[in-house]
Amino acid sequence: MNFQEFNLDSRLITRIQRAGFSEPTPIQTSAIPPALAGHDLIGTAQTGTGKTAAFVLPILQRLLAGPRKCTRALIITPTRELAEQIHEVIRTLGAETGLRSATIYGGVGAGPQIQALQSGVEILVACPGRLLDHIQQRRAKLGAVEVLVLDEADRMLDMGFLPDVKRILSHLPAKRQTMLFSATFPQEIEKLAAQTLTHPQRIMIGMRAPVHTVAHALYPVPQHLKAVLLLQLLRSTDTESVLIFTRTKHRAEKLARQIGQAGFKVTSLHSNRSQGQRQAALGGFKDGRYQIMVATDIAARGLDVENISHVINFDMPDTADAYIHRIGRTGRAERSGDAFTLVTTEDGDLIRALEKIMKKPLVRRTVDGFDYKAAPPPRAAAPSRNPRGTSSPRNNKPAAARRPHSNAPARRPKSPAAKPAHLGWRQRYGVTETA
Numbered sequence: 001m002n003f004q005e006f007n008l009d010s011r012l013i014t015r016i017q018r019a020g021f022s023e024p025t026p027i028q029t030s031a032i033p034p035a036l037a038g039h040d041l042i043g044t045a046q047t048g049t050g051k052t053a054a055f056v057l058p059i060l061q062r063l064l065a066g067p068r069k070c071t072r073a074l075i076i077t078p079t080r081e082l083a084e085q086i087h088e089v090i091r092t093l094g095a096e097t098g099l100r101s102a103t104i105y106g107g108v109g110a111g112p113q114i115q116a117l118q119s120g121v122e123i124l125v126a127c128p129g130r131l132l133d134h135i136q137q138r139r140a141k142l143g144a145v146e147v148l149v150l151d152e153a154d155r156m157l158d159m160g161f162l163p164d165v166k167r168i169l170s171h172l173p174a175k176r177q178t179m180l181f182s183a184t185f186p187q188e189i190e191k192l193a194a195q196t197l198t199h200p201q202r203i204m205i206g207m208r209a210p211v212h213t214v215a216h217a218l219y220p221v222p223q224h225l226k227a228v229l230l231l232q233l234l235r236s237t238d239t240e241s242v243l244i245f246t247r248t249k250h251r252a253e254k255l256a257r258q259i260g261q262a263g264f265k266v267t268s269l270h271s272n273r274s275q276g277q278r279q280a281a282l283g284g285f286k287d288g289r290y291q292i293m294v295a296t297d298i299a300a301r302g303l304d305v306e307n308i309s310h311v312i313n314f315d316m317p318d319t320a321d322a323y324i325h326r327i328g329r330t331g332r333a334e335r336s337g338d339a340f341t342l343v344t345t346e347d348g349d350l351i352r353a354l355e356k357i358m359k360k361p362l363v364r365r366t367v368d369g370f371d372y373k374a375a376p377p378p379r380a381a382a383p384s385r386n387p388r389g390t391s392s393p394r395n396n397k398p399a400a401a402r403r404p405h406s407n408a409p410a411r412r413p414k415s416p417a418a419k420p421a422h423l424g425w426r427q428r429y430g431v432t433e434t435a
Contacts, residue, residue, distance in 0.1 A: 001023060001024060001029055002022075002023050002024070003016050003021065003023070003024060006024075006032050006033065006036065006057070007036075008057060008061055009060075009061060009064055009097075011064075011096040011097055012057060012060055012061060012093060012094075012097070014096060015092065015093045015094070015095055015096060016057075016093065019092055019093065021053070024050070025049050025050035025054075026045075026049065026205045027043065027045040027049045027050055027051050027054050027203065027205045028050050028053060028054045028057075030203045030205060031043055031051075031054040031055065031179075031203050032054055032057060032058055034201045034203075035054070035055060035058035035177075035179060036058045036061060036062075038062075038177050039177070039199075039200070039201050040177060040178050040179065040197040040198050040199065040200040040201070041055075041178075041179040041180070041197075041200055041201055041202075041203060042179075042180050042181075042182075042193055042197065042200045042201070042202045042203070043055075043179065043180070043181040043182075043203045043204075043205075044181070044182065044183065044185070044202075044203065044204040044205065045181070045203075045204075045205040049205060051181060052085065052086055052089045052151075053089060053093065055075075055149050055151075055179050055181070056086070056089050056090055056093055056094075057093060058147075059073045059075075059090075059123065059147050059149075060090070060093060060094045060097060060099060062146065062147065063097075063099050063122050063123070063146075064097060064099070066146075067144070068098075068099075068120070068122060069119070069120030069122075070120050070122070070141070070144045071117075071120070071121065071122065071123070071124050071140070071141065071142055071144060071145060072122050072123070072144055072145060072146045072147070073122065073123045073124070073145065073146065073147040073148075073149075074123075074124050074126065074142060074145050074147070074148050074149070074172070075123070075124065075125045075126070075148075075149040075151060076126055076127070076128060076131070076148070076149065076150050076151065076156070076165060076168065077125065077126070077127060077151045077152060077156075078127065078128075078151075078152050078155040078156045078159050078161060079127065079152075079155075080103075080105040080106075080107060080127060080275060080278070081269075081278070081282065082151065082152060083103045083104075083105050083125045083126065083127055084103060084279075084282075086125045086151070087101055087102075087103045087125045090123055090125070099122045099123065100121040100122055100123070101121055101122070101123035101124070101125060102116035102117070102121045102123075102124060102125070103125050103126070104117075104124055104125070104126035104127065104130050104131050104134065104140075105126065105127040105129075105130050106127065106129055106130040106133075107274065107275040108275045108276075110130075110133075110134075113130070113134065114134075114139055117134060117139050117140055117141075118139070124140075127161075128156065128161040128164035128165050128168060129161070129164055131168060132164050132167055132168060135167075135168065135171055142168075142171050142172050143171075143173060144173075145172050145173060145176055146173075146176055146177065147176065147177045147178075147179070148169075148172060148176055148177070148178045148179070149178075149179045149180075149181070150165065150178070150179070150180045150181070150182075150192075150196070151181050152181065152182065152183070153180055153181065153182040153189050153192065153193075154182045154183055154184045154185070154186065154189055155183075157186065157188055157189060162188060162192065165192075166192075169196060178196055178197050178198075178200075180192075180193055180196065180197060180200070183321060183324075183325060184321055213336050213337060214311075214327050214330055214336075214337045214338070214339050215336070215337070215338050215339070216327070216339045216341070216358075216362050216363065217338070217339070217340050217341070217362070217363045217364075217365045218341050218343050218351065218362050218363065218364050218365070219233070219340060219341065219342050219343065219364075219365055219366070219367070220343050220344070220364060220366075221342050221343070221344065221372065222344065222372070222376075223344050224376040224377070225372065225374060226314060226342050227255065227258055228370075228374075229342060229367060229370060230244070230255075230259075230312065230314060230342065231258070231259070231262050232367050232370055233312070233340065233367065234259070234262075234264060234292070235262075236367065237310065239291070239309050239310050240291075240307050240308070240309035240310075241285065241288070241291055241292070241293075241305070241307060241308050241309060241310075242291065242292045242293075242308070242309065242310045242311075242312060243292075243293050243295060243305075243308050243310070243311050243312070243329050243330070244259075244292060244293070244294045244295070244311075244312045244313075244314050245294075245295060245296070245297065245311070245312070245313050245314060245315065245317070245326050246294060246295075246296060246314045246315050247296070247315035247317070247318075248296065248315075249270035249271055249272050249296050251314075251315070252268050252269075252270045252294045252295060252296050253268055253270065253272070253294075255294050255314060256268040256294040259292055259294065264291060264292050265289065265290050265291045265292065266290055266291070266292040266293070266294065267280075267281040267284055267285060267290040267292075267293050267294075268281060268293065268294045268295065269281050269282065269293055269294070269295040269296070270295060270296045271296070281293065282305075285305060286305050294314075297317065297322060297325075297326070305329070308329050308330045308337065309330065309337060309338065310330060310337065310338045310339070310340060311326060311327045311329050311330045311337065311338070311339045311340070312339075312340045312341070312342070313326060313327075313339070313340070313341040313342065314342055315342075316341060316342075316343055316347040316350055316351075317350075318350075319350075320350065320353045320354050320357055323341075323350070323354060326339075327339040
């Protein structure tokens with residue numbers, strides 16, 4: 001099948017060809033025809049399968065006819081990064097249509113958004129919180145919306161946006177086309193779909209298993225040696241661009257510093273960075289100024305960067321679905337990719353869950369010449385006792401405000417109990433080596 005068979009406008013076909021799309025992906029083949037026909041849709045597909053174009057192309061085709069300078073399509077998404085990715089797809093595919101889109105999200109000044117709303121753009125791509133602010137200030141007028149897309153609905157649930165989404169829905173016309181996309185369908189999302197969509201067609205493409213173009217490998221390692229092993233992997237592996245995931249923003253920032261100090265061009269993406277910093281990080285990673293980006297799961301969905309050769313899980317994610325979304329950033333558009341995961345004995349349950357989903361054991365690897373038995377760094381020495389009259393974390397009152405000191409001799413601080421010397425590092429730190 002090719003895109004011409006969808007009977008799209010010639011201007012869209014031209015932009016599709018210039019974007020390098022030769023034939024539709026499975027989600028596009030399944031979703032575009034009913035979407036063009038105006039049906040409500042529930043879509044389930046992995047990241048990297050062309051899902052965004054599956055709803056953007058029908059929207060553009062529909063909006064070619066009808067009024068301009070009013071909001072006729074609304075796309076709600078959980079993160080700024082995903083909003084920008086969708087906006088970019090709209091600009092690419094709709095460049096010759098004269099249709100305009102704008103992004104609405106927090107963390108940036110409201111001025112350009114207010115200007116876009118006042119001038120009247122046909123498509124809004126918005127995060128719930130900032131859009132609701134504009135609605136309450138009567139700046140966003142949604143009475144002419146014909147198409148609503150709820151993208152990454154389960155992620156919006158996880159981030160606590162569902163109440164805001166429901167408030168936004170109350171400002172939309174009851175008669176509209178609605179498309180809902182979600183990787184998983186917990187009870188709250190099923191209930192939202194039942195309340196929001198009318199006789200939807202349900203499309204499910206290849207979920208609960210990672211894309212077949214990604215090769216997986218586990219690297220068992222003691223927790224205290226993770227960063228050292230990661231640097232060894234980066235030095236010894238032929239990579240193009242590498243996306244590394246950590247569980248927390250503080251670890252992402254610390255790890256990025258360590259990688260940079262080792263001589264690599266690296267940036268980081270997490271919620272502590274400003275919107276300008278996040279855009280600069282993404283832009284630098286896309287154009288190759290940074291070979292490595294260290295990120296939290298804020299980037300796991302919606303990050304559209306070509307030629308990511310490796311995804312490395314520095315920390316194992318919480319769920320199998322989160323793993324699938326993380327590694328979906330490589331092996332996109334039928335290209336091959338690699339997913340490395342540094343694992344400890346605490347990750348056994350999730351490893352077994354992934355192996356059950358993939359119906360085969362995951363490959364365990366070791367790095368030649370790496371010292372897996374290296375001891376952890378020594379604990380920092382206890383702080384020395386402060387001179388009388390100075391402050392300390394345990395007693396920061398001025399000397400005059402303290403209790404009068406007695407004539408009793410000062411008690412010596414207890415020294416921490418030493419680990420039994422006869423125990424090996426595995427027993428002391430609860431680590432077992434995996435072959």
